[in-house]
Structures are given as structure tokens and as C-alpha cells.
Amino acid sequence: MIITQTKAIFIDAYRELNAKKLFWLTLGLNLLVVALYASLGINEKGVTLLHWNFESRFFTTALVSKELFYTLQFTTWGVPIWLTWATAILALISTAGIIPEMVSGGAIEPVLSKPIGRSRLFLTKYMTGLLFVALQVLVFTVGCMLVMGIRGGAWNFNLLLAIPIVLAFFSYLYAFCAFVGLITKSTIAALLLTILFWLAIWIVNTGDQMLIMQREGSIIQVEDRQLDIEKQIEFADKRIEQLREQDKPVPGDEGNPLPDGYEDIQEAVNPALRMSRSRLVEAKESQATWTAWAARVITLKTILPKTQDTVRLLERHLITDEDMAKLMGFDAQSQPQNTSENDPAFADPRAAERSAEIMRKRSITWVLGTSFAYEFLLLGLCCVIFVRRDF
Amino acid sequence: MSAVIDITGVEKTYNRRIKALRGVDLQVGKGEIFGLLGPNGAGKSTLVKIVTTVIHASKCKGTVLGKKIGDKAALQNIGYLPEHHRFPPYLTGRQVLEYYGAMSGIGRKDRKAKASELLELVGMESWHKDKLGSYSKGMRQRVGLAQALMNDPQLVILDEPTDGVDPSGRRDIRNILTQLKDEGRTIFLNSHLLSELEMVCDRVAIMVHGLVSTQGTIEELTADQSGFEIATNAPIDQTLRSQISTLPQIPTILDGKDPARMTFQTNNAASVQPAIDALRKQNIIIESAGFKRPSLEDLFMQVVDTNHGDKPGAISGAKGSKGAKS
Numbered sequence: 001m002i003i004t005q006t007k008a009i010f011i012d013a014y015r016e017l018n019a020k021k022l023f024w025l026t027l028g029l030n031l032l033v034v035a036l037y038a039s040l041g042i043n044e045k046g047v048t049l050l051h052w053n054f055e056s057r058f059f060t061t062a063l064v065s066k067e068l069f070y071t072l073q074f075t076t077w078g079v080p081i082w083l084t085w086a087t088a089i090l091a092l093i094s095t096a097g098i099i100p101e102m103v104s105g106g107a108i109e110p111v112l113s114k115p116i117g118r119s120r121l122f123l124t125k126y127m128t129g130l131l132f133v134a135l136q137v138l139v140f141t142v143g144c145m146l147v148m149g150i151r152g153g154a155w156n157f158n159l160l161l162a163i164p165i166v167l168a169f170f171s172y173l174y175a176f177c178a179f180v181g182l183i184t185k186s187t188i189a190a191l192l193l194t195i196l197f198w199l200a201i202w203i204v205n206t207g208d209q210m211l212i213m214q215r216e217g218s219i220i221q222v223e224d225r226q227l228d229i230e231k232q233i234e235f236a237d238k239r240i241e242q243l244r245e246q247d248k249p250v251p252g253d254e255g256n257p258l259p260d261g262y263e264d265i266q267e268a269v270n271p272a273l274r275m276s277r278s279r280l281v282e283a284k285e286s287q288a289t290w291t292a293w294a295a296r297v298i299t300l301k302t303i304l305p306k307t308q309d310t311v312r313l314l315e316r317h318l319i320t321d322e323d324m325a326k327l328m329g330f331d332a333q334s335q336p337q338n339t340s341e342n343d344p345a346f347a348d349p350r351a352a353e354r355s356a357e358i359m360r361k362r363s364i365t366w367v368l369g370t371s372f373a374y375e376f377l378l379l380g381l382c383c384v385i386f387v388r389r390d391f
Numbered sequence: 392m393s394a395v396i397d398i399t400g401v402e403k404t405y406n407r408r409i410k411a412l413r414g415v416d417l418q419v420g421k422g423e424i425f426g427l428l429g430p431n432g433a434g435k436s437t438l439v440k441i442v443t444t445v446i447h448a449s450k451c452k453g454t455v456l457g458k459k460i461g462d463k464a465a466l467q468n469i470g471y472l473p474e475h476h477r478f479p480p481y482l483t484g485r486q487v488l489e490y491y492g493a494m495s496g497i498g499r500k501d502r503k504a505k506a507s508e509l510l511e512l513v514g515m516e517s518w519h520k521d522k523l524g525s526y527s528k529g530m531r532q533r534v535g536l537a538q539a540l541m542n543d544p545q546l547v548i549l550d551e552p553t554d555g556v557d558p559s560g561r562r563d564i565r566n567i568l569t570q571l572k573d574e575g576r577t578i579f580l581n582s583h584l585l586s587e588l589e590m591v592c593d594r595v596a597i598m599v600h601g602l603v604s605t606q607g608t609i610e611e612l613t614a615d616q617s618g619f620e621i622a623t624n625a626p627i628d629q630t631l632r633s634q635i636s637t638l639p640q641i642p643t644i645l646d647g648k649d650p651a652r653m654t655f656q657t658n659n660a661a662s663v664q665p666a667i668d669a670l671r672k673q674n675i676i677i678e679s680a681g682f683k684r685p686s687l688e689d690l691f692m693q694v695v696d697t698n699h700g701d702k703p704g705a706i707s708g709a710k711g712s713k714g715a716k717s
Contacts, residue, residue, distance in 0.1 A: 001496035
């Protein structure tokens with residue numbers, strides 16, 4: 001009976017999706033984007049779009065293989081921009097009404113009077129919401145895989161990982177949407193509050209990235225200033241040695257007191273050392289501040305679903321560390337290399353490189369584990385509400 | 392009579408203050424058509440929703456189909472047509488039946504066969520491919536009724552089944568109910584249309600302000616009010632009434648509001664002949680004479696009037712529900 005009921009709910013969900021024009025519109029758009037993906041290419045001179053050529057220093061077949069080129073397109077805009085923004089918004093619009101419509105007066109009574117547990121009914125309905133995204137992502141991913149195989153000459157079945165990853169990403173949002181829909185019985189409220197929630201997660205994620213970059217920038221600054229101080233000390237020691245060899249007075253020696261405000265001989269012979277030390281203190285204070293804020297945001301992020309980190313798992317899996325290092329090298333070359341002392345810490349390209357590395361090395365268990373824990377708790381709460389509620 | 396619904400002390404309080412049900416006792420026998428009546432806000436739909444597990448009772452004892460309320464095995468044998476139902480408009484009539492059939496756990500092959508059979512039964516076979524969104528209210532009601540029968544239920548609960556249905560459709564529904572009864576199924580009807588209930592129900596219960604005020608067969612419930620009625624062309628004055636009441640072997644005269652009528656508590660026409668003679672002697676013309684039973688509407692109005700002012704949630708001492716009058 002469980003299989004019959006589950007199958008019926010899924011078939012009903014498919015019919016509901018089928019009746020919505022937005023489902024077919026989104027599917028059509030997905031195919032259009034796959035066509036755009038197919039129209040891109042790479043040759044020895046640069047990037048091609050249909051019959052147009054765009055010369056590039058880095059994106060040539062000499063430096064980037066066709067497979068890597070298509071993988072990059074897939075992981076830099078195919079999934080993170082198209083699937084997890086555009087398609088996700090269309091999917092939310094299409095599916096936000098599933099739970100509110102299910103619990104609306106007149107619709108829920110015949111279903112609740114059937115021999116099906118309420119928790120199972122709710123969770124199955126929730127799963128049907130994910131069906132929309134599953135079908136869209138399946139079409140897009142398989143399309144991209146075919147393009148990569150035919151145009152890029154590489155059959156990368158790992159691309160199919162996009163399906164569970166994008167589904168996981170969407171499920172975080174859809175759990176919230178289902179929760180609001182259950183509480184308010186309103187499709188509009190469910191949709192709008194979910195988009196606000198998504199925006200809040202995006203702000204936290206962006207804050208997390210910026211704070212990590214700031215923190216890493218300030219750590220680099222401290223390291224640089226420590227190196228600078230070591231050089232200044234070395235310089236001061238050489239200067240003291242020179243003065244002594246030349247029998248010249250050395251500040252701090254007997255009969256030659258240190259000038260006011262100087263703490264040691266090295267600073268007295270090399271006034272720049274004093275400035276460097278004071279700048280090191282500033283840099284350490286800055287590092288402590290950024291470290292504390294980064295820790296606060298990561299704590300907040302731990303209890304929230306990690307949408308961007310989840311999507312980034314695909315890039316981690318599809319692009320090797322070696323390829324990534326090569327790409328980071330290109331990136332560094334394209335950045336202005338001369339950073340001055342007055343530039344903010346995060347402007348240092350090394351900060352961007354380190355923060356990217358930190359993001360890339362984040363534990364999969366943390367990314368998925370804490371996100372699924374959030375989802376599990378939220379859906380659990382939904383089940384409790386749904387089971388106890390009178391309709 | 393083996394009870395299909397046997398519940399006692401059913402209470403439902405909303406938001407800890409609004410008492411929708413205040414200790415309902417109800418017994419519905421196997422194979423009967425049972426009508427639940429009551430004014431708006433009496434708690435009829437709440438009671439139906441408790442039986443079908445749509446809402447949870449605050450207190451409840453008893454069984455439905457011999458099982459605890461909410462038992463999956465019992466639910467598998469219950470068919471339910473809710474009031475103001477809203478079936479998915481993107482489904483065709485056939486798909487609605489197959490969907491709810493599947494939700495009752497019926498296999499694909501049986502679902503298809505049953506859907507065809509029921510679409511024919513409710514007269515919707517020629518519309519089965521059309522989407523529900525294009526149906527009239529009466530057509531949706533017919534499909535709703537068929538949906539409630541998909542699982543071959545032992546207990547069919549219908550909340551306002553003829554709502555929005557035209558007279559010929561109502562007759563069809565009545566015929567279906569009779570057919571279901573003949574098949575041995577129990578039908579629980581919740582309706583405002585007293586005349587229709589009267590035509591099909593074996594037993595009825597009248598709910599007022601969260602309590603079952605009375606329940607039994609219509610004959611049982613109206614026995615006190617049934618008798619031999621004489622209608623005259625002019626009012627019968629009190630003196631003449633008193634004289635008639637003192638005639639030898641004359642049955643008890645029942646209270647009536649119409650001064651041009653007299654009702655005697657008897658089922659023996661011979662016993663009222665002296666009263667007719669007395670009236671004729673006074674040159675009063677007899678317009679009609681015969682046995683008369685109050686209609687369900689009369690009974691309903693009487694019960695509601697008796698309980699007038701007994702508002703739900705406003706009574707501190709809950710009134711106990713009465714058992715069947717027999």
C-alpha cells in the first residue's frame with residue numbers, strides 16, 4: 001500500500017507540474033542554455049561563440065584542455081548561476097504552492113481520511129516539490145554532458161553529480177518554503193519569505209567569504225610586518241656594528257643615553273624599526289578583530305544551510321587541485337601585482353588565494369552534515385505541526 | 392444492531408475556550424442510512440471530521456468499524472465526501488477517482504475497473520476525460536461521491552452530498568444511497584436538506600450546540616406527536632375542545648398551535664368518531680381527517696426551539712446527550 005500511495009502522490013505531482021506552464025517554460029529555457037553552452041568553444045587563439053572568435057591570453061587550447069574549458073563553464077556559470085539562481089527561482093515559484101494547496105480547506109480532508117500517516121503524507125508531498133528541480137537539473141546536466149562529450153571529446157559522467165548537489169541545495173530552501181507554507185497556508189507568503197531567507201543566507205555567506213579574506217589578509221599583513229621587523233633589526237644590528245667599528249657613539253651606550261621615546265638601541269639607530277613595530281601592533285589588533293568576526297559568522301553559518309558551499313562541492317569534485325592551481329596562477333597574473341603598504345589587507349592577491357583555498361578545503365561533512373541537520377530539524381518540526389493540527 | 396460507529400463522550404474544544412462538542416454519544420448501526428441534522432454551528436462537521444481523523448478530538452471513547460478512531464484498517468473501509476471539497480482541478484474525473492483510490496491502497500487494475508464502474512454509476516462516464524476545472528458544481532459533487540466509493544467502503548460518510556446538485560441529480564444520489572444500503576453498507580449523512588434525509592434515512596440524530604439532543608428512527612422520534620388529526624373549516628373553541636375531551640373513551644388530545652385542528656394520540660380511527668360527531672353537531676365542517684405524523688422538519692424545529700439559547704461554549708454545566716428513544 002505504501003508504494004501505491006507514494007506512486008500516486010508522485011504521479012499527481014507530475015500532473016500538477018505538467019499543468020503548470022512554468023514547468024515547460026523552465027524546461028525550454030534549460031534547453032536554450034544548453035544550446036548556448038554548446039555554442040561555446042575553445043581553440044588555439046581563444047574562445048569561440050558560434051562563428052565568432054574572441055582572442056584570449058589564457059583560454060587557449062595550449063593552456064586549457066577542451067574538457068577543462070567545458071567543465072569550467074559548467075562549474076562557473078552553468079550550475080552556480082543558471083541552475084542555482086535562475087532555475088531555483090523558477091522552481092520556487094512553481095513549487096511554493098504545493099504545501100499550502102495541500103493543506104487548504106476542501107483539499108486536505110479527503111486525503112487525511114485515507115489510510116496514510118500524516119508525517120509520510122507531508123514528507124512525500126515535500127519530496128514531490130523536489131521533483132521539479134530533479135527533472136530540470138537532469139535535463140540540463142545530461143544536455144551539458146552530451147555537449148562536453150561531443151564538442152569537448154570527453155565523456156565526464158561526474159557531471160551527473162550536479163543532480164544530487166543542486167537537489168540538496170534546493171531542498172534546503174524548499175524545506176523552509178514548506179515550513180512557511182504549512183504555517184501560513186499562503187503561497188505568496190511561502191515564496192516571499194523563502195526568497196528573504198535565501199537572501200539572508202547569501203548575506204551570511206558573502207560576509208563569511210569577505211571576513212575570511214579580511215582575516216587572511218590581516219594574517220599576511222602580520223607575517224609581512226614581522227619579516228619587515230626582522231629585516232629592520234638586521235639592518236639596525238649592522239648599523240650598530242658599523243658605528244662601533246668606526247668608534248662612533250652608539251645611542252644607549254654609556255654616556256650616550258637613548259633619545260626620548262626609544263626603547264632599545266636598534267630603534268635608536270634605525271628609527272624605521274619603531275614605526276614597523278607600531279604597525280605590527282596595529283596589524284595584530286586588526287587580525288584579532290577579523291578573526292573574532294570570522295568566528296562569529298562561521299558559528300551563525302553552522303546552524304544555517306550552506307547553499308553556496310554545497311554548490312561549490314561540485315567544482316571541488318570536477319576541477320582538480322592541479323587545474324585549480326593553474327587557474328589561480330592565471331588569475332594572479334591578471335591581477336595588479338604591486339600592492340603597497342597602504343592598500344587594504346584583502347587587496348593582497350595572496351589573501352584571495354588563501355581564502356579560496358580555505359573555502360575549497362572545507363569539510364564535506366561540515367558542509368552537508370550541518371545543512372542536512374538544519375533540514376532534518378525543520379522537516380521534523382513541520383511533521384509535528386502537521387500531525388497535531390486540526391483541519 | 393451491531394454498531395459501525397459507537398462513540399461516547401466526544402468532546403472538542405478549540406483554542407481552549409470554544410467548545411464545539413460537549414460530550415457526544417452516537418451509535419450508528421450496520422447497514423443503515425443514518426442522518427445527522429442540526430443548525431449551523433451545532434458541531435456536525437466537527438463530529439464527522441473527528442470520525443474521519445481530519446481533526447483530533449479533545450476527548451473520545453469508542454470505535455468506528457470496531458477499531459479505534461484513526462486506525463488505518465478502519466480508514467481503509469471508510470469513504471468520505473467532505474463538504475466544500477476541492478479536488479485538484481488539473482485532474483480529469485477519472486484521474487480523481489484513480490488518485491483517491493490509490494491513496495486508499497487499491498491496486499492499479501482494480502482502480503481502473505472501479506473508476507469505470509463508478510463513473511457510470513454517478514452518470515459521469517461521458518465526462519471522464521475532462522478536467523475537473525471545467526465541471527459544474529453538481530458534476531464535481533457526483534465525482535466526489537464516486538471518489539468516496541472507490542475503496543468499496545463499509546462506511547460511507549457524506550457531508551452535504553446534494554449540495555449544488557439539481558433535482559434530478561438529487562434523485563440519482565438518493566437511488567445510489569438506497570443501492571449502497573441494499574449492498575449492506577452503512578451510510579452516514581450530514582445534511583441540511585431535511586426532506587431528503589426523511590426520504591432515505593433509517594435513523595437520525597439531531598445535534599444542537601455540540602450535543603446530540605435526540606437520536607432514533609423518525610417514527611420513534613415522532614411517536615409522541617403522531618396521531619389522528621381532524622381539520623375543520625373554522626376554529627374550534629376551547630369550550631368545545633373541553634367537551635370533546637370528556638367524551639367517553641376519547642383518546643388524549645395533543646397540544647396544537649392551529650385552532651382549526653385537533654390531534655388525538657391514537658392509531659385507532661374508531662376511537663375518534665365521537666369527536667367527529669360532536670363537531671358535526673355544532674355544524675362544523677370537517678375538511679380532512681386521518682392519521683398524521685410530524686415531518687422531520689417539525690421535529691427538527693421543535694428540538695432546536697427547545698434548545699434555543701443554549702449556546703456553544705456558554706453553558707457551564709454540560710447537558711448529557713440522550714440515547715435513542717425506544
